[in-house]
Amino acid sequence: MKKIFVQAVPFDKHLVTLALESGVDGVIVDPADRDKVATLARTEVLGTDAFTYVTLGGKDDEKTAAEALAAGGRVVLREGWEIIPVENLLAQGQGLGVEVASLERAVLAAGILERGVDFIVVPPSASADLKAIVAELKLSQGVLDLETATVTAVEQAGLGHRVCVDTLSMLRRGQGMLVGNSSAFTVLVHAETESNPYVAARPFRVNAGAVHAYVVMPGDRTNYLEELSAGTQVLIVDATGRTSLATVGRVKVEVRPMLLVTARTADGTLGRVFLQNAETIRVVRADGSPVSVVELKPGDEILVRTDAAGRHFGMRISEDIKEG
Known part of the structure; x- marks a missing residue:
């Protein structure tokens, strides 16, 4: 994750307070x-x-910058830098940062050579873009490819331990977590942003599924839901595939009645997910709207992610693995 520093020279308490509230690294x-x-x-x-x-x-x-890097120092390129010299310096070692005058320049710096500079320095002149810079470089994890799958069955599955993930973030309609019986087929499970006459909305919560299920994590990894704990960073995904990070505040594992939802993509790929049998648990329709699992029926289309790669301890590997 890219480090972001605010440069408060001359000292400005308001700028420093804004920086700290925005979540900069220093x-x-x-x-x-x-x-x-x-x-x-x-x-x-x-x-x-x-x-x-x-x-x-x-x-x-x-050359001056290269010599400082070679000596183990940290170099800040003043705003006005161009891509080719930055590429040359990145090839010579660690410790390179750049000043950025805007969100656009910060995104550019973070992607040079598909690696980006080691840190970003936001000067006072760019304070208006500070929160957007932090959100984009710290929270965004890019865009995932989602597709629709047709529900083929919704079956009662008895009692099981399910994992309720409460985050430190207020999630929005359309957002949730990708969860599934297989790392190669995960379903977008919606956050509890919707209220009903019996239960208030809890937009910080994703009632994510059974303890054994895979959940797609930041950095192209997966975890079992049971492995999540307070302080873990999880991947939040919306109906367009855009991603962000959220920190887990609490995980609740409780025995609840479960449903087994089975769905199939247009190319015939079959996937399953176990979810609690309750009105507040929702998946996401093709149009981005949430639908409760108690209303879900064969023929409905929901958003999923498919991934051909296998996993070992959550990391992508090249191996023939079949999970159902």
């Missing part, structure tokens, strides 16, 4: 101002003397 200040930040929150505070600042105007400047 604050860069004049060395004499370090203690001022330390009283506001627990965060990394760095003096400007911890970096070599370089304005790229020609090959000599690029």
Whole structure:
């Protein structure tokens, strides 16, 4: 995950407060101002003397930056940098950061050579984009390809331990987690954003499924639902495939009546998921709207993700694995 620093030079308490509330990794200040930040929150505070600042105007400047990196230093390229010199420097070692004047420049810097710079520095002039920069680089995990599958069966499955995942985030309509009996076929299980006459909405919650189920995680990994715990970062996915991160605040594992939902994609791929038999548990229709599992019936289309790769301890491997 890309590190993001705010540069509060000269010191500006309002900017520092905004930075801390936005979730940056640290604050860069004049060395004499370090203690001022330390009283506001627990965060990394760095003096400007911890970096070599370089304005790229020609090959000599690029050489200066390369020498500083080779010596094990951290280099910040002043705004105005161009992609080719940054690529050259990234090929020479770790410790390269750049100033960014906007969200667009931050996204560009984070993707250079498909690796990106090691850290981003947001100067005071870009404070208006700060929250958007943090959200995009810290929370977004790109876009996943979702497809529709047709429900072929909804069957009662007796009692089982199900996992209710309460996050630190308020999720929106259309968002949930990808859960399934197989890592190669996961169903978008909707967050509890909808209310009814009997139960209030709990938009921080995904009632995700049975303890043995796979859940798609950040970094192209999977976990069993039972493995999630407070502090774990999970992948939130919406009906368009856009992703973000949320932190687990609490996991509740309880015995509940379960349903087995089976669905098939247009190419014949079959998948299953065990979900609690309750009106508040929903999956997502092809149009992005949530539908309760108690209303789900054969012929309904729901959103799923298919993935041909096998998994070992949650990591992608090349092996012939069949799960049902």
